[in-house]
Amino acid sequence: MTRSRRVFALDLGTTKVCCAIAELDSTGLRVIGVGEAVSRGIRKGAIIEIDRAAEAVAEAVDLAEQMSGVPVDSAVVGLAGTSITSQNSRGVVAVSAGHREVRDADVTRAVEAARAVSVPSDRKILHVLPQQFTIDGQEGVRDALGMAGTRLEVDAHIITGTNTAIQNVIKVVHKAGLDVDDLVLQVLASAEAVIxxxxxxxxxxxxxxxxxxxxxxxxxxxxxxxxxxxxxxxxxxxxxxxxxxxxxxxxxxxxxxxxxxxxxxxxxxxxxxxxxxxxxxxxxxxxxxxxxxxxxxxxxxxxxxxxxxxxxxxxxxxxxxxxxxxxxxxxxxxxxxxxxxxxxxxxxxAAPMGVHGMNDEISGPHHATVVGLLRWGARGRLGRSVDLTGRVQNGNGHHVGSGFGRWLRELF
Ligand SMILES: Nc1ncnc2c1ncn2[C@@H]1O[C@H](COP(=O)(O)OP(=O)(O)OP(=O)(O)O)[C@@H](O)[C@H]1O
Ligand SMILES: [Mg+2]
CATH class of the missing domain: 3.30.420.40 (ATPase, nucleotide binding domain)
Structure with a gap:
């Protein structure tokens, strides 16, 4: 099994830290390892003690590694806390001259324009979630690709977190010896798993x-x-x-x-x-x-x-x-x-859906976030034609925070 067929997820909860490992195979996403540790150093979703939180992460990761026999070097990580806020934004672009038909690149530019909303300097954008498109004044378009038009607008829901809250999560994960593949708002991951x-x-x-x-x-x-x-x-x-x-x-x-x-x-x-x-x-x-x-x-x-x-x-x-x-x-x-x-x-x-294996370890409502993170990670691996995501740079210059929901992928 190659690395690219595996997905790793890490949920940093207030009561528990949970790491899950799954493999993508012909039957879908099969969970092969789950590790859970009592949470510490995290309060109301925010990191308050880096060392203690990193300890809990390392413990959960160790357990998942032992169960699966697979080493974890990076993970899709859930983020939460009261530092998260959201706002709506609109991006407007001209459809590229020449073809007069909306293409991937036009949609990407429209979303980038929505992303250019002013965000206070102490915040970073975690997700840009397109809601609907408007083409030449016609509102409510869900799938803009291939539509004829000259002016493309997108309404997007933008989720931001404070730089410090985001950096602290990344620090905790690094300290536990892992890289961050992606940062995802925990409740979006949970939604992905239960609805x-x-x-x-x-x-x-x-x-x-x-x-x-x-x-x-x-x-x-x-x-x-x-x-x-x-x-x-x-x-x-x-x-x-x-x-x-x-x-x-x-x-x-x-x-x-x-x-x-x-x-x-x-x-x-x-x-x-x-x-x-x-x-x-x-x-x-x-x-x-x-x-x-x-x-x-x-x-x-x-x-x-x-x-x-x-x-x-x-x-x-x-x-x-x-x-x-x-x-x-x-x-x-x-x-x-x-x-x-x-x-x-x-x-x-609701309990999480969409993965199989390890039912006893991962089927309760308290596992919705970690299962959603696995699904999120699997989708990233499968690739997308359009990358329309909110991106955050982590300490290594890697892009993190690039996910968005199945419901949005469906739009394109
Ligand atoms: N059987 C149960 N009946 C009632 N409450 C329960 C039960 N099992 C767990 N809980 C409660 O669920 C809460 C923990 O839920 P969960 O594991 O989803 O939290 P978390 O992800 O660690 O925290 P957060 O999402 O706030 O960071 C605790 O308050 C616990 O008391
Ligand atoms: Mg939780």
């Missing part, structure tokens, strides 16, 4: 509920229209439980996973959970409904924050595909119902 083409066309919201943040990507009419990072995630639920139950975080986390629920009244009144609060020698019985009493308000707050972002993006009728919840936080029992109630949109929990 289908039809949902994308109908309009859908992907919410990746991680440990420290909830990351949103909103799609309508086949393209991305809004992204947001909400600085609240599953760890806040565990934190609330630790306070409410007067126990340590570890006990709170384990109790949440085993017995946590958002909806009190769906639980039997006599159901009890055994746990040992701080300062107690013996476990005590706590009604399961009491856990829900603590979890419920936080879950509703998170759903409310999601609803506010969705409102900013457009009316509910724009999103018949509803809300697709993924990330480990989506496993919280009753949360999908709370999101449905608060947003008045259909909601479902």
């Amino acid at each position: 289908g083409e039809d949902e994308l066309d109908r309009g859908v919201i992907v919410a990746d509920i991680g440990g420290g943040t909830t990351d949103l990507a909103v799609f309508a009419k086949g393209s991305i229209i809004h992204t947001a990072v909400i600085p609240v995630g599953g760890n806040h639920v565990s934190g609330d439980l630790a306070v409410g139950l007067r126990c340590d975080l570890e006990t709170a986390e384990a109790t949440k996973r085993a017995y946590g629920h958002c909806l009190q009244l769906t639980l039997p009144a006599d159901a009890e959970v055994k746990l040992t609060p701080m300062g107690y020698d013996e476990p005590v019985n706590v009604p399961q409904r009491f856990l829900a009493e603590i979890i419920g308000p936080r879950a509703r707050e998170m759903a409310q924050l999601i609803a506010e972002q969705v409102e900013q993006a457009g009316p509910p009728s724009s999103f018949p595909g509803g809300i697709v919840l993924t990330g480990g936080g989506a496993l919280l029992r009753g949360f999908v119902e709370v999101v449905q109630q608060v947003t008045d949109l259909p909601a479902r929990v």
Whole structure:
């Protein structure tokens, strides 16, 4: 198996760092190694301690290498955090004289023009995601190639991150002994793994509920229209439980996973959970409904924050595909119902699709990002006729940050 048939992905999460290795074969993307380490040095998606984060990356990479017997020298890396912002931009170019038909080069120039939007000097463009084309005034063109016309415009969604946040991620990966093949916004990778083409066309919201943040990507009419990072995630639920139950975080986390629920009244009144609060020698019985009493308000707050972002993006009728919840936080029992109630949109929990092998290791919602990164990397390997991507230079002068979604590739 040659290097070019292999794909390596690295998800730097707030709770876990996950490395996955896959091979492209006749059956698609086959996962051959997965390694996971407890995250450290990363808070709310941002690197806060380079050495400790690099340690966690090296640990996850080692485990994936051991499992697969394949060395990892570079990876497609997911990026997140509150330093990420997005804006819309428009690029306008004249279609090259002579052929009066839109060609690859024209589309590339239009996207480059959209990319030339003014971005503060402390930020870099991570992605330029084309939304729609306009040819000689005719809006809503999804596939511009081959169309007749003289003036080509593109509306694009531009995602930027601060130089420092991007450089710190690259430093961590280098320190762990790897190069960065590509930097991809984590929620775009998650979306790549959990939604289908039809949902994308109908309009859908992907919410990746991680440990420290909830990351949103909103799609309508086949393209991305809004992204947001909400600085609240599953760890806040565990934190609330630790306070409410007067126990340590570890006990709170384990109790949440085993017995946590958002909806009190769906639980039997006599159901009890055994746990040992701080300062107690013996476990005590706590009604399961009491856990829900603590979890419920936080879950509703998170759903409310999601609803506010969705409102900013457009009316509910724009999103018949509803809300697709993924990330480990989506496993919280009753949360999908709370999101449905608060947003008045259909909601479902989704696990990643589109790879096979290692089902036990990589099939949960908390693996959506790493699976999406694998798919992203595989697409890069397969090559594209048009490279219309946001590019960021890394420390070695290599281009990084050159991915964009399947939904956009489809446009060309
Ligand atoms: N069975 C479960 N029930 C409820 N919550 C769960 C369950 N399993 C995991 N979680 C929660 O999911 C969160 C971690 O999710 P995930 O692994 O997707 O985060 P991450 O990618 O490390 O973080 P981030 O994306 O915020 O950087 C934690 O808060 C954890 O408590
Ligand atoms: Mg995550």
